[in-house]
Amino acid sequence: MSGKGLVTPGPTMKARSKVAVGDPQLQAALSNLDLRLFTAGVVQAEHPEWKDRVAEIRRETLADLDGWIDKLESKLLSLGVVVHRAATPEEARRYIIGLAQREGVARVIKSKSMATEEIDLGRALEAVGIESVETDLGEYIVQLADERPSHMITPAIHKTLGQIADVLSKEAGTDLPVVREPLTAWARDKLREKFVGADMGITGANFVAADTGTIVVVTNEGNGRFCTSLPRIHVAVVPVEKVIPRFDDLGVLLPTLVMSATGAKMSNYLSMVTGPRREGEIDGPEQLHVVLLDHNRRVLLGTPYEDMLGCIRCGACLNVCPVYRSVGGHAYDSSYSGPMGKILTPLVTGGEEGRDLPFASTLCGACTEACPAEIPLADLLVRLRADLRTPGPVVVAGADQPAPPPALPVDHAGRSPAAHPAARRKPGEGYATPVTRIHVPTRRAPWSRRRAGFEAWARLWSYPSTYRASLAVGRLGAKVLRPKAGWVRRAPMLHAWTDSRDVLVPAGATFRERWAARERGDERW
Amino acid sequence: MVTTADEVTQAFLFSMAANQCATFGPGDPDATLAAIVERARAHTADGTAVALPIGDPTLDDLGVAPALLAAGLTLLRPDDPEWFPGLVVAGVGVTSSIAAVAATGNVALGAGVGLPRATSLLPPAHVCVVRASQVYATFPDAISGLLHAGPLPSALTWIGGPSRTGDLEMRTTFGVHGPKVVDIVLLQD
Numbered sequence: 001m002s003g004k005g006l007v008t009p010g011p012t013m014k015a016r017s018k019v020a021v022g023d024p025q026l027q028a029a030l031s032n033l034d035l036r037l038f039t040a041g042v043v044q045a046e047h048p049e050w051k052d053r054v055a056e057i058r059r060e061t062l063a064d065l066d067g068w069i070d071k072l073e074s075k076l077l078s079l080g081v082v083v084h085r086a087a088t089p090e091e092a093r094r095y096i097i098g099l100a101q102r103e104g105v106a107r108v109i110k111s112k113s114m115a116t117e118e119i120d121l122g123r124a125l126e127a128v129g130i131e132s133v134e135t136d137l138g139e140y141i142v143q144l145a146d147e148r149p150s151h152m153i154t155p156a157i158h159k160t161l162g163q164i165a166d167v168l169s170k171e172a173g174t175d176l177p178v179v180r181e182p183l184t185a186w187a188r189d190k191l192r193e194k195f196v197g198a199d200m201g202i203t204g205a206n207f208v209a210a211d212t213g214t215i216v217v218v219t220n221e222g223n224g225r226f227c228t229s230l231p232r233i234h235v236a237v238v239p240v241e242k243v244i245p246r247f248d249d250l251g252v253l254l255p256t257l258v259m260s261a262t263g264a265k266m267s268n269y270l271s272m273v274t275g276p277r278r279e280g281e282i283d284g285p286e287q288l289h290v291v292l293l294d295h296n297r298r299v300l301l302g303t304p305y306e307d308m309l310g311c312i313r314c315g316a317c318l319n320v321c322p323v324y325r326s327v328g329g330h331a332y333d334s335s336y337s338g339p340m341g342k343i344l345t346p347l348v349t350g351g352e353e354g355r356d357l358p359f360a361s362t363l364c365g366a367c368t369e370a371c372p373a374e375i376p377l378a379d380l381l382v383r384l385r386a387d388l389r390t391p392g393p394v395v396v397a398g399a400d401q402p403a404p405p406p407a408l409p410v411d412h413a414g415r416s417p418a419a420h421p422a423a424r425r426k427p428g429e430g431y432a433t434p435v436t437r438i439h440v441p442t443r444r445a446p447w448s449r450r451r452a453g454f455e456a457w458a459r460l461w462s463y464p465s466t467y468r469a470s471l472a473v474g475r476l477g478a479k480v481l482r483p484k485a486g487w488v489r490r491a492p493m494l495h496a497w498t499d500s501r502d503v504l505v506p507a508g509a510t511f512r513e514r515w516a517a518r519e520r521g522d523e524r525w
Numbered sequence: 526m527v528t529t530a531d532e533v534t535q536a537f538l539f540s541m542a543a544n545q546c547a548t549f550g551p552g553d554p555d556a557t558l559a560a561i562v563e564r565a566r567a568h569t570a571d572g573t574a575v576a577l578p579i580g581d582p583t584l585d586d587l588g589v590a591p592a593l594l595a596a597g598l599t600l601l602r603p604d605d606p607e608w609f610p611g612l613v614v615a616g617v618g619v620t621s622s623i624a625a626v627a628a629t630g631n632v633a634l635g636a637g638v639g640l641p642r643a644t645s646l647l648p649p650a651h652v653c654v655v656r657a658s659q660v661y662a663t664f665p666d667a668i669s670g671l672l673h674a675g676p677l678p679s680a681l682t683w684i685g686g687p688s689r690t691g692d693l694e695m696r697t698t699f700g701v702h703g704p705k706v707v708d709i710v711l712l713q714d
């Protein structure tokens with residue numbers, strides 16, 4: 001990404017984070033995330049069996065992703081859908097822009113979609129003179145402000161109501177009140193003008209069922225319904241991992257997605273599109289195009305990163321992440337933010353973007369806990385940190401991994417899906433270690449002073465005698481430095497570690513010492 | 526746990542009300558028809574038209590079209606060449622559903638010949654007639670049920686209630702793009 005459209009600009013995540021934590025408006029806006037802090041736990045509390053089922057469906061899909069894509073493609077073709085396989089964002093953009101130009105499309109209406117964000121489709125359409133209008137209210141606000149969405153479910157979460165009113169007032173050419181209802185009503189009227197007469201609707205897809213060819217778009221506002229019902233052409237941009245084996249799987253996937261995203265039992269609208277308009281129908285798209293986007297996804301199959309493709313884009317990991325909650329989405333400077341974005345961004349860009357993102361993590365594991373698809377996000381972050389040490393594309397650690405499959409488009413002739421190494425994986429069986437444990441990569445990091453330091457520290461604290469001795473030294477040091485509180489922040493050479501940390505002056509005695517004194521009957525403790 | 530048909534029906538009405546819908550019934554065909562006419566009249570008090578599909582089995586069985594005409598209301602039908610511009614200014618769209626869910630509180634509408642997608646989308650109000658026999662206890666039940674009921678329609682639209690957004694500081698605000706008002710009329714069949 002270019003750094004364009006960020007409220008927190010900067011060359012690195014660290015620099016952007018610094019801007020973010022010092023921005024009072026942003027911090028006020030981010031405090032609204034508190035409302036979603038506990039939504040991830042709702043599924044667990046109300047339907048504990050759903051998470052396992054979702055993970056099972058996702059793993060079953062990924063075990064034979066190419067097979068399910070083939071099945072989906074033949075089903076879509078039989079429904080009269082045009083299918084285009086795009087290996088790269090560039091190919092996807094070229095296809096959609098070519099189609100729009102061929103069909104004389106003047107205006108495109110877009111429903112919020114992370115996939116179109118990933119391929120930066122809206123700006124690409126505008127660049128060739130095709131009006132592209134975001135119709136999700138949050139996404140519309142972000143577009144008017146010439147910014148980028150900062151949260152996959154709530155794109156304008158980085159803005160306070162006052163800032164939103166400013167953006168909409170500027171577009172309206174009049175001062176709109178800082179009240180939610182009139183602002184919404186104004187946007188409704190304004191976007192109505194855009195809906196009527198748009199030639200092309202572009203959506204993503206939350207899921208696409210291989211057996212029925214059904215494209216599912218989840219919204220609350222109804223804009224997804226407009227984009228799939230009124231324009232004569234509907235284009236769905238579908239990353240390959242969005243395929244699910246069966247329509248029947250939606251019974252669990254959709255409520256889990258919605259509940260994890262917002263805590264609601266179900267989204268207000270679900271659009272399930274099965275083919276273009278049929279004979280005799282008077283609305284719905286005459287042409288339906290599905291663009292299957294690979295973009296470095298299929299090379300992850302059979303590697304420990306395969307689990308990341310199980311993501312259903314609910315945003316639960318963002319809502320619980322202490323880093324995301326402090327700095328917001330723009331600090332990531334990538335289409336995908338939060339824990340899942342830190343992993344997916346370096347992977348899908350082949351290591352070209354977001355290399356510093358996996359390091360901006362406390363590894364607290366809240367994301368892993370929240371994930372309804374049981375993706376071991378914290379494990380993957382640790383693994384990725386190791387794999388990103390070598391410059392260039394992400395090199396996956398471990399010698400036992402199978403060769404990655406070729407990039408799309410691919411010749412499927414003669415290749416049995418069962419021959420794919422990932423197919424041997426049974427549903428529920430993960431490559432990564434159990435979700436509750438942080439996995440330490442087996443590949444040893446190259447020698448460095450930092451590593452030598454950590455190893456010495458580990459040895460020192462491996463024996464009770466040296467551990468206690470080190471505490472005694474620490475207390476002595478603290479006594480000497482007590483009058484100089486804040487010294488850690490100014491410690492030479494260690495500033496990367498100490499800039500944002502300080503130590504409290506230790507108490508005079510350790511807990512163990514105090515406990516021993518108490519047992520002896522020492523009244524002071 | 527919801528078990529009997531009656532409990533499912535009551536849970537459905539409760540969930541729809543929780544989603545900010547007005548609910549009517551369950552009633553027999555006469556009571557249902559009266560409720561539809563009353564709601565259609567209320568939403569078109571300013572002289573706007575009632576958008577009504579053609580060939581909807583539930584609405585045809587009830588005799589909704591003649592009843593609305595007898596009540597002096599203006600009808601807009603899909604075979605009208607001015608259907609689309611008319612729909613933009615219509616006061617209400619009346620449809621039936623092909624399935625509904627008690628636990629999550631939503632109704633499913635199928636598109637088809639004479640059953641345009643936009644009937645329940647463009648007008649500011651939507652009146653939806655639901656047969657009690659089509660209410661499933663849970664969403665997974667409904668998905669399986671629809672799958673086995675026959676081929677899927679080109680557009681299957683699930684509706685929970687009035688259009689809403691959480692985009693303004695994560696507080697729910699109603700009436701974004703779709704209908705601002707949704708009335709659920711439950712027919713005991």
